[in-house]
Amino acid sequence: xxxxxxxxxxxxNRTSNLPxxxxxxxxxxxGTWRTVLLSRPDSFAVAAPVATSxxxxxxxxxxxxxxxxxxxxxxxxxxxxxxxxxxxxWNEIMRGLVAKYNxxxxxxxDTSYPIPNSANPLAYPLFPFSNPPYAARAYGYISxxxxxxxxxxxxxxxxxxxxxxxxxxxxxSALYINKTSLPSYPSEAAVMAGVTAEMMKLxxxxxxxxxxxxLVEAEQATIMSGAATRADITAxxxxxxxxxxxxxxxxxxxxxxxxxGTPTDWSNxxxxxxxxGLTPWYSxxxxxxxxxxxxxxKVKPFLFDxxxxxxxxxxxxxxxxxxxxxxxxxxxxxxxSNPTRENMRIVQYWADGVGTYTPPGHWDAIAAxxxxxxxxSEIRFARNMALLNMTEMDAAIVxxxxxxHFFNPRPTQLDPSIKTLTGIPNFPAYVSGxxxxxxxxxxxLGYLIPANAAKxxxxxxxxxMSRLVGGIHYRIDCETGLTVGENVGNYAILRAQNDGxx
Amino acid sequence: xxKKTIFHLVTAMAFSLVAIVAKAQTVxxxxxxxxxxxxxxxxxxxxxxxxYWEGTTKRNNLNLGTVTTQSVMxxxxxxxxxxxxxxxxxxxxxTNASAGTMHGMKGFQDIDIDLKYEFYKTKIGKGDLSLxxxxxxSTPLSNYENxxxxxxxxxxxTNLSGRxxxxxxxxxxxxxxxxxxxxxxxxxxxxxxxYTNQINYTNEVYMPDQLYSNLFIGIRNSKLTVxxxxxxxxxxGGFDIRKNDMPFVSNQMNSTSLGAHVKYFLPFVTNLEVVxxxxxxIAGRNVGQSQTYMGGFFYILGL
Numbered sequence: 001x002x003x004x005x006x007x008x009x010x011x012x013n014r015t016s017n018l019p020x021x022x023x024x025x026x027x028x029x030x031g032t033w034r035t036v037l038l039s040r041p042d043s044f045a046v047a048a049p050v051a052t053s054x055x056x057x058x059x060x061x062x063x064x065x066x067x068x069x070x071x072x073x074x075x076x077x078x079x080x081x082x083x084x085x086x087x088x089x090w091n092e093i094m095r096g097l098v099a100k101y102n103x104x105x106x107x108x109x110d111t112s113y114p115i116p117n118s119a120n121p122l123a124y125p126l127f128p129f130s131n132p133p134y135a136a137r138a139y140g141y142i143s144x145x146x147x148x149x150x151x152x153x154x155x156x157x158x159x160x161x162x163x164x165x166x167x168x169x170x171x172x173s174a175l176y177i178n179k180t181s182l183p184s185y186p187s188e189a190a191v192m193a194g195v196t197a198e199m200m201k202l203x204x205x206x207x208x209x210x211x212x213x214x215l216v217e218a219e220q221a222t223i224m225s226g227a228a229t230r231a232d233i234t235a236x237x238x239x240x241x242x243x244x245x246x247x248x249x250x251x252x253x254x255x256x257x258x259x260x261g262t263p264t265d266w267s268n269x270x271x272x273x274x275x276x277g278l279t280p281w282y283s284x285x286x287x288x289x290x291x292x293x294x295x296x297x298k299v300k301p302f303l304f305d306x307x308x309x310x311x312x313x314x315x316x317x318x319x320x321x322x323x324x325x326x327x328x329x330x331x332x333x334x335x336x337s338n339p340t341r342e343n344m345r346i347v348q349y350w351a352d353g354v355g356t357y358t359p360p361g362h363w364d365a366i367a368a369x370x371x372x373x374x375x376x377s378e379i380r381f382a383r384n385m386a387l388l389n390m391t392e393m394d395a396a397i398v399x400x401x402x403x404x405h406f407f408n409p410r411p412t413q414l415d416p417s418i419k420t421l422t423g424i425p426n427f428p429a430y431v432s433g434x435x436x437x438x439x440x441x442x443x444x445l446g447y448l449i450p451a452n453a454a455k456x457x458x459x460x461x462x463x464x465m466s467r468l469v470g471g472i473h474y475r476i477d478c479e480t481g482l483t484v485g486e487n488v489g490n491y492a493i494l495r496a497q498n499d500g501x502x
Numbered sequence: 503x504x505k506k507t508i509f510h511l512v513t514a515m516a517f518s519l520v521a522i523v524a525k526a527q528t529v530x531x532x533x534x535x536x537x538x539x540x541x542x543x544x545x546x547x548x549x550x551x552x553x554y555w556e557g558t559t560k561r562n563n564l565n566l567g568t569v570t571t572q573s574v575m576x577x578x579x580x581x582x583x584x585x586x587x588x589x590x591x592x593x594x595x596x597t598n599a600s601a602g603t604m605h606g607m608k609g610f611q612d613i614d615i616d617l618k619y620e621f622y623k624t625k626i627g628k629g630d631l632s633l634x635x636x637x638x639x640s641t642p643l644s645n646y647e648n649x650x651x652x653x654x655x656x657x658x659x660t661n662l663s664g665r666x667x668x669x670x671x672x673x674x675x676x677x678x679x680x681x682x683x684x685x686x687x688x689x690x691x692x693x694x695x696x697y698t699n700q701i702n703y704t705n706e707v708y709m710p711d712q713l714y715s716n717l718f719i720g721i722r723n724s725k726l727t728v729x730x731x732x733x734x735x736x737x738x739g740g741f742d743i744r745k746n747d748m749p750f751v752s753n754q755m756n757s758t759s760l761g762a763h764v765k766y767f768l769p770f771v772t773n774l775e776v777v778x779x780x781x782x783x784i785a786g787r788n789v790g791q792s793q794t795y796m797g798g799f800f801y802i803l804g805l
Contacts, residue, residue, distance in 0.1 A: 011708045
């Protein structure tokens with residue numbers, strides 16, 4: 001019987017059955033790598049562990065041995081899941097959270113829109129609405145905090161140099177993990193769990209309970225695998241949580257809480273643009289929705305200062321009504337007049353819209369799945385994800401600065417006959433967020449994995465162009481966005497060249 | 503001809519946010535073609551909704567307005583023997599939203615091929631009871647975009663179905679009850695990950711199986727059929743559209759509709775039958791509350 005797509009079968013995730021992490025190097029010098037916020041790797045004290053001859057240590061070994069003796073199939077699967085890498089798995093979880101919360105609030109019956117409230121996160125609309133700038137900032141803070149926490153972790157690992165349980169006692173097995181000479185105190189898996197769980201208090205307060213359960217699962221799996229004792233875990237989690245608090249403190253003062261703006265702010269954009277004799281953007285939603293996070297450009301970047309944000313602004317887009325703009329609109333109209341199936345594919349592949357992990361999340365997925373093949377240590381994986389996500393957060397800031405500085409209309413606003421192959425995001429056109437995020441990501445990723453640079457650049461081009469052929473951007477939004485993104489990415493390269501990791 | 507045969511055009515089940523025209527093609531009546539009779543038909547369907555169920559919550563969406571699905575369908579049925587028929591349906595579908603900016607979609611949707619076998623016929627009292635089994639196969643005819651609901655013209659799965667129909671006619675009155683179980687293949691989407699009630703890092707989507715059921719009650723003779731119809735679609739699993747989210751191929755799509763259908767052999771032209779129907783969705787989950795109108799004609803040849 002012809003079955004073109006095959007019979008019904010269970011669907012397998014690409015990363016379900018990854019092998020246990022197998023680093024090419026333990027990166028023992030990582031305790032000296034340049035941190036993002038921590039002033040020194042030992043800013044937070046971690047007490048010396050007890051001797052391996054101590055009865056307390058032996059008791060911890062009994063815990064591992066009893067768990068290993070009675071290991072169930074489910075527990076084995078959980079070990080294997082986390083053994084693929086803490087940085088990888090927590091990033092996947094974060095992408096899932098962003099997708100879960102990436103839903104625009106529905107309008108009230110009086111046509112106003114409710115705004116998520118961090119003081120009441122469990123009421124509709126749930127806090128946060130993890131749209132692209134929010135998501136970029138969330139990924140940025142979490143990846144940077146994870147990196148700093150692991151630098152501190154590596155510092156103490158090499159300071160105390162306590163070997164893994166299976167190295168101390170041969171009757172402790174290394175179950176479903178690769179043995180390593182990396183010291184186990186404090187546990188990097190617990191550091192990762194602790195820093196991530198703590199960051200939820202800022203970024204996804206409605207998920208604190210769920211992530212706490214994941215933390216317990218990860219820590220338990222680590223102990224069962226023989227990789228760490230409970231003392232390793234306890235010290236690691238505490239360290240992770242303390243580092244997170246540093247980042248939460250920065251976040252509370254980084255201007256993101258004011259990014260929504262007020263009705264006065266929103267109408268100011270219209271006034272400023274109109275006073276320049278230009279056509280202001282308006283929302284194409286019904287009812288009209290306030291612009292998305294219009295003051296996000298004020299958020300403090302990681303890789304450079306706010307003055308640099310302004311310096312990265314490109315030249316203005318063509319004015320509405322000019323010959324050039326009319327040509328640009330006509331080009332968009334042409335693309336969607338009889339859209340090809342291939343163009344639809346490109347648009348959907350890169351759309352990353354409502355209900356998804358957003359474009360930064362897509363680049364995280366691309367990076368994480370490529371990093372898995374690079375045999376990075378956890379600290380190097382974290383350092384690279386931090387570089388990528390700080391880049392994406394700063395790209396969001398720069399992009400939002402440009403969008404709201406020029407405040408120009410979408411093609412469909414100028415030509416309502418332009419129907420689109422994906423939803424029109426509720427913010428101005430110039431420059432394209434997808435293009436900025438993609439240009440930035442491709443730049444730093446191409447530096448980190450030079451063999452893939454051409455592939456990343458091609459992907460960034462396609463991602464940018466997907467917004468043109470989808471009918472929601474002019475060509476200039478995409479081309480300029482890619483260049484702006486590249487400029488942001490170059491700051492990440494500068495940092496990468498000087499952080500001690502190479 | 504032993505008897506005037508009538509080919510029942512299955513009312514397009516434009517229940518879902520996508521008018522799943524292909525699903526209508528599981529033939530749900532008890533009419534058989536005689537050996538070497540070949541029936542060809544063309545129908546036009548118009549289905550529209552402005553309210554839909556987001557999970558179990560009914561709402562409208564001012565960024566969609568009224569969503570309209572139209573189709574033209576070619577239908578063929580051939581009597582291999584009096585008891586064994588081959589049916590083929592080919593739909594062309596196009597969609598449109600009256601508000602908002604979503605681009606309409608169009609294309610050849612899913613071909614449907616069925617083998618229909620009347621395996622039992624008997625007299626009960628003054629009436630006739632017949633039992634019919636169908637095996638059906640459907641698959642997309644074109645590589646249409648399935649991940650752009652509610653504008654997509656179809657969901658993209660390849661299906662195998664098994665159906666049982668019982669029909670009882672006594673004098674002019676008849677009743678038909680029928681049910682089909684549909685096995686659906688996984689579908690592929692263009693994106694590399696999607697969120698259901700968890701995030702999935704794959705471009706393959708598991709599509710739960712479905713059950714289609716219908717009940718017809720009415721009057722029927724060799725020239726005319728007039729029936730009231732109750733139709734139901736149930737999906738075994740899937741997830742609900744979240745508040746203000748977009749629909750997705752593997753939502754749990756359920757619906758119940760009420761309607762009427764007429765078939766009439768024109769008096770002045772032999773072997774030419776006209777059909778018409780109207781249906782309205784009275785209950786649903788993750789589908790549009792559609793009202794659907796269909797009209798068409800069939801011509802029967804003897805080969």
